[in-house]
Amino acid sequence: MTDQTIERLKHLVSEKLDMNIRIEDIDPGAPLLGDGLNLDSLALVELISLVEESFGIEFGEHDLNMESFASLRNLAAVIAARTPALV
Amino acid sequence: MSFSDILSRICSSGATRSNILTDGQFVCSYGDSLPLLEQIGRFLDDLTVSEREPGCVALECVNSVPGALLLMALLEKGISFVLAPPSGSDLKPTPHFCRHRVTVAPAEPADGATLVPVRYLRAERNPLFNGRPESPSKIYLRTSGSMGISKLVVHSHEKMLGNAANCITKYGFGSSSRAAIPVPVAHMYGFGAEFLPAVMAGASIDLQEKTHLLKYLERERQFQPNIVFATPTLCEILMKGYKSPRTNYSVFVTSGQRIGEELFRSFDLLVNGRLINQYGSTEMGATAACDPGDTLDRRATTIGKPMPGVDLRLEPLPGEESGGGQLYCRHPYGYEGYVDEDGNPLGDIAAGGWYRTGDLALNAPDGSIVVTGRADASVNRRGYLVLLSDIERKMERFAAVRGVIVVAGRDENKQGQRIAAFCVPRQGAAVDGPELRRQCFDVLPHYAVPDEVHITEELPMLASGKVDRRSLAALVG
Numbered sequence: 001m002t003d004q005t006i007e008r009l010k011h012l013v014s015e016k017l018d019m020n021i022r023i024e025d026i027d028p029g030a031p032l033l034g035d036g037l038n039l040d041s042l043a044l045v046e047l048i049s050l051v052e053e054s055f056g057i058e059f060g061e062h063d064l065n066m067e068s069f070a071s072l073r074n075l076a077a078v079i080a081a082r083t084p085a086l087v
Numbered sequence: 088m089s090f091s092d093i094l095s096r097i098c099s100s101g102a103t104r105s106n107i108l109t110d111g112q113f114v115c116s117y118g119d120s121l122p123l124l125e126q127i128g129r130f131l132d133d134l135t136v137s138e139r140e141p142g143c144v145a146l147e148c149v150n151s152v153p154g155a156l157l158l159m160a161l162l163e164k165g166i167s168f169v170l171a172p173p174s175g176s177d178l179k180p181t182p183h184f185c186r187h188r189v190t191v192a193p194a195e196p197a198d199g200a201t202l203v204p205v206r207y208l209r210a211e212r213n214p215l216f217n218g219r220p221e222s223p224s225k226i227y228l229r230t231s232g233s234m235g236i237s238k239l240v241v242h243s244h245e246k247m248l249g250n251a252a253n254c255i256t257k258y259g260f261g262s263s264s265r266a267a268i269p270v271p272v273a274h275m276y277g278f279g280a281e282f283l284p285a286v287m288a289g290a291s292i293d294l295q296e297k298t299h300l301l302k303y304l305e306r307e308r309q310f311q312p313n314i315v316f317a318t319p320t321l322c323e324i325l326m327k328g329y330k331s332p333r334t335n336y337s338v339f340v341t342s343g344q345r346i347g348e349e350l351f352r353s354f355d356l357l358v359n360g361r362l363i364n365q366y367g368s369t370e371m372g373a374t375a376a377c378d379p380g381d382t383l384d385r386r387a388t389t390i391g392k393p394m395p396g397v398d399l400r401l402e403p404l405p406g407e408e409s410g411g412g413q414l415y416c417r418h419p420y421g422y423e424g425y426v427d428e429d430g431n432p433l434g435d436i437a438a439g440g441w442y443r444t445g446d447l448a449l450n451a452p453d454g455s456i457v458v459t460g461r462a463d464a465s466v467n468r469r470g471y472l473v474l475l476s477d478i479e480r481k482m483e484r485f486a487a488v489r490g491v492i493v494v495a496g497r498d499e500n501k502q503g504q505r506i507a508a509f510c511v512p513r514q515g516a517a518v519d520g521p522e523l524r525r526q527c528f529d530v531l532p533h534y535a536v537p538d539e540v541h542i543t544e545e546l547p548m549l550a551s552g553k554v555d556r557r558s559l560a561a562l563v564g
Contacts, residue, residue: 033299041299042320045327046514048300061330066301 005055005076012050013072019043028072036071044069051075057082090162090248093287094124102262103289110294111306112194113152113202117289120156123204127160130205134187135166142186143167143221143430145213147174148273150294153204154191158272159286162244169227169239172273182227182239184219184430187212193296219430227426228275228369238433240369241423242279249420250372251283253394257376258314258338258363264290267312269298269321276342280365280373281316290314300328307333314338316365319346322354329357336361338379347483351387366390366458370422370442375399375456389455396420399456400441401448404472411449413462415441447474464556466495468503468534475506478537481530482508485523487516492546492554493537496563500538507539507563509546518542539564 006028014023021037030036032044039047052058057079068078097103097117104118115123135142144161146168148154161168169182173190181188192207224244254260266285270277272294285292293310295302303325313335317325322341339358341351342365355362363386365376377391385391393399396419401412417440425433447465449457460476467473475493482491489511496505508527512518520540527536541562547555 033301041297041324044299044301045324048327049514061304061328064301064304064328066305069301 002076002080005079006072009072009076012054016050017043017047030071032069055079055083094163097289106289106291108152108155108292110151115152115202123156124160126205127157128164130208131160131164131166134210143184145169145181145185145188147171147190149173149191149193150268150272150296151191151194152202153207155294156204157208165224165244167221167225170273171229172271181213182428183215183217185213186216217429230369238425238427241426243423246420247279250279251287254280254284254373255288257394260284260288260290262289264288264314265310265312266290267293267310267315269295269303270316270318275369275372276316300324304328311335316340322346323350326354332357332359334359338363340365348387355383362386364390371416371418372420374416385455389451389457391455411447411459414444414446414448416444417441466504471534473535478531478535485526487512487518489513492559494556494560494563496560502534505563506537508537509541509543509559511546512542
């Protein structure tokens with residue numbers, strides 16, 4: 001399930017986030033901020049909103065930390081923990 | 088009292104010497120800072136004393152403990168410096184009147200916790216130095232005007248300290264203050280209105296370089312600030328991240344009218360009614376602000392009253408009947424003038440010391456000042472004076488619009504000078520220009536409806552972080 005979540009996140013980043021990032025260039029282990037995907041501070045907030053909307057969840061404040069958003073893989077794990085078991 | 092006297096007091100007094108400067112990587116108490124300041128002092132002596140004439144230093148500073156200590160050492164030694172953020176890819180030439188350029192490297196987590204500040208300082212000689220003798224104890228800041236012409240604003244160390252003392256009074260900086268600085272210490276706002284007052288009060292300080300939501304939340308948890316100077320953008324970002332109101336702030340300062348009343352009111356709820364909008368400029372420093380105890384209505388709509396010793400006056404505009412006018416400011420701790428890249432003076436300060444802010448304002452009945460927009464951003468349409476900022480404020484309320492900039496073109500049509508609006512849509516909003524233009528007719532007088540409404544995902548920005556209105560104006564058909 002986490003793999004599917006990662007794929008959905010890659011789509012969100014490449015298609016919905018207007019950062020000119022191609023899906024084939026996204027490494028799920030790369031840092032979201034700084035040298036990896038290089039999201040800026042507004043894009044990060046946009047990504048949070050997109051994820052909440054797309055997965056129908058709302059992050060708690062304790063989810064909003066550097067560790068959860070270190071990479072798409074970490075983010076997928078946080079989402080998985082918040083999503084009722086998907087079939 | 089000189090900065091050096093203030094510094095020796097806060098580094099030795101029992102109330103302040105264990106207060107800290109931190110950047111998340113390094114922690115340094117005022118008490119422990121003296122040998123580090125001496126170390127930086129020797130670094131600066133090597134730059135200046137070995138020369139026959141000491142020269143002004145061009146400092147590109149980041150928000151870090153080494154950067155903060157360097158600023159303190161420059162002030163302590165009375166050395167003149169140009170203060171700017173890292174030039175990065177937008178390569179601004181080092182001003183020719185500076186003998187050296189000094190940059191501050193950011194700390195890396197791998198560096199460990201032992202602080203040797205000079206490891207982060209790099210000095211290089213300016214190959215284009217013009218030999219101009221140093222004008223003693225000055226601070227030069229680049230203007231952040233939105234017209235794209237670069238000049239440097241000259242301040243004296245002494246008046247910069249006076250400006251900071253005003254902020255100490257206004258915001259109540261003291262030894263129990265914990266000041267988070269997420270805005271650049273290389274600009275007037277971060278340096279003159281927050282960093283310097285915090286240091287002079289011996290407050291604990293958390294310096295955040297290039298902050299974002301996750302970093303701010305983490306630093307906030309660890310440092311527990313009770314005062315912060317933020318931008319409207321940071322307030323907007325924190326709107327998303329704050330799931331519950333914060334009660335730790337005695338003052339949460341923002342700056343610039345762009346925050347908008349709606350964001351102000353909603354964000355104020357999240358910071359427990361402690362939001363204050365400061366009015367100021369690179370030339371005048373902190374000029375006016377509400378008091379933390381003022382009513383929400385006053386804080387959300389006005390800039391409050393002038394700082395101690397500051398005079399504000401309105402000069403009525405022809406054709407403007409609302410009682411408002413151009414806002415002029417006379418400041419006891421204002422700038423001394425402008426210089427160009429060579430250090431040559433550019434004109435004198437206006438007669439009587441009255442500085443034209445370029446803003447339009449009104450007097451509220453209680454004596455507070457309401458800033459309504461930019462003076463130079465107005466056009467004549469069918470005989471009416473139209474403030475472009477008024478159109479922006481109306482269009483900002485459209486559900487599909489996240490931000491809007493309205494500019495005037497050169498050509499005239501039968502309405503008068505052409506007006507164009509550039510709108511950034513909200514995430515996911517389906518909009519087109521003609522539809523937004525139709526909506527304008529519901530909220531604006533017909534003569535003020537823009538002739539063109541464009542949708543754009545991104546507005547062109549200047550290095551100062553302001554919207555490049557000139558390049559937008561060039562697009563007006």
